[in-house]
Amino acid sequence: MGIISALLSLFLAAIAYGGADGKDILSSAERVWLTNNQSRLVLAVETGYAPFVFLDDKGRPTGLAHDYLLLIESKLGVHFKQRRFSSLDEIFDKVRSGEVQIVNAVTNTPARSRFLAMTEPFISVPNVIIVRKDQSGAMTELKLAGLKVSLVKSYAVTEHMTNRGLQFVPDIVPDDLTALLNVSFGRSDAAIVDLATASYLISVKGITNLRVAGEVPFDIRLSIGSPIGEPVLHSILQKGLNAATDAERDEIKKRWINTSNQSIYSNRQFWVVLGGVLAGALVIFAVILVWNRTLRQQVAIRTDALVREKEALRESEAQNLALVTQYNRELERQIAERTAELSEVNRKLQQLSEIDGLTGIANRRKFDAELDREWRRAIREKRPLALLMVDIDHFKEYNDRYGHPEGDRCLQLVAEVLHSLIQRTGELVARYGGEEFVVILPGHSIQTAGEVAEKIRYTIEARKIPHLGNVSSQVLTISVGVASMVPDQAERPDTLLNQADACLYEAKREGRNRVVTECRIQ
């Protein structure tokens, strides 16, 4: 039954583990043992031993030693149960009580070797001398003489340094960070801290003024410990550790220990990166230059096109303006022409409206307006205004005997005579209606007006125009009524008109062919 169980375990272990090359690094017995005991194996995880083993921001175990343990787990094809502890002393207690079987970051000492079996050290970290950057030169243990040096209490390296009879002034501090800060703030001249811890704390805490100045000949050598009573486990852990390749070890080391205490400028990778960055910058610069030039060319082309468009627009506007100006001038000329024509037409219309169509002298409308004007002027100037009223004698007889057209010619003849005799400024001859004419004589007294009237009468008679109907003389004659007065505001032009008309009536009554200047209004 025992043999069957062992074979089954071996079979299950073979199924559970599948190495990359298909070979198990453990012996069959070890694999069986591991499979049977894996559930009781507990890995102690120390939570505050940075950078070797500690908890990250999210509370997950991490660190250099933890990475080694993960690597070993991968090599062995197992996953150990974990328990967390805040101190190594606590872990040792649990090892002694059998609750912890694996301690993954522990330095071998004679005391510890009494209950822990240690693997070969998987990492050896030098203890280094840390100084401020403003302290130049390399450091050795001997050069520490006379300087104040911070060392961490109960560290093996502290015991080592104090037992060497060196002439420095020891400053014992509780932890690595205090030692580093003492140097950073000038409270100590130097600190002895392992390179991994120094590198980790300087980076994480952002301490920028420290540098590694040298080493002390005492390394930290970390091993994986297992209870002294578990030799198979010790062998398994050692085999897992042995399976780690140099490349894997280097990778873990690089991840946690910054060895670039030398100048960054001596780092080839730095120059490669710098070269790459510079080359990239050069390419970007060239691209920007080309782009810039292309943009400038495009801007120049576009600007040129815009200038040409603007010029064309300006020319077009100028042409349009010239056309509009020319058109406006032509319009203005035509308007002026039309206005002049209209003025002329209006003037002619005005004239026509004031001229008698048959005789060509002023008509009744013109006469009324002129009489009114001269009446007011006479009032203003207090001068006399005279009026002649002329009527052809027996004109009905003339028409009847010679015909109406001949009558018209007779009227035209009388008008012509009147017009030829009445020429002075302000004087006016008008056809009053039918065969009656009127003459306005501004400034004439009744006497001078009578003289003018007589001259007219005489001239007409002297023409000897045959008028057989005019029984007394057989020629065309006229009768004239004359009136003259100095008008005043109280009177109207009708007064003068009525007076002249009354005199004309008197002339007719007295036998015609005569001038009457004095009469009474009936």
Ligand SMILES: Nc1nc2c(ncn2[C@@H]2O[C@H](COP(=O)(O)OP(=O)(O)OP(=O)(O)O)[C@@H](O)[C@H]2O)c(=O)[nH]1
């Ligand atoms: N041919 C012509 N005759 C006109 C015109 N206007 C008026 N007459 C005529 O003039 C005449 C006036 O006649 P009457 O008023 O009787 O006066 P008269 O014959 O001149 O008589 P007395 O004035 O008393 O001497 C009428 O026969 C009208 O027909 C006109 O434009 N042309």
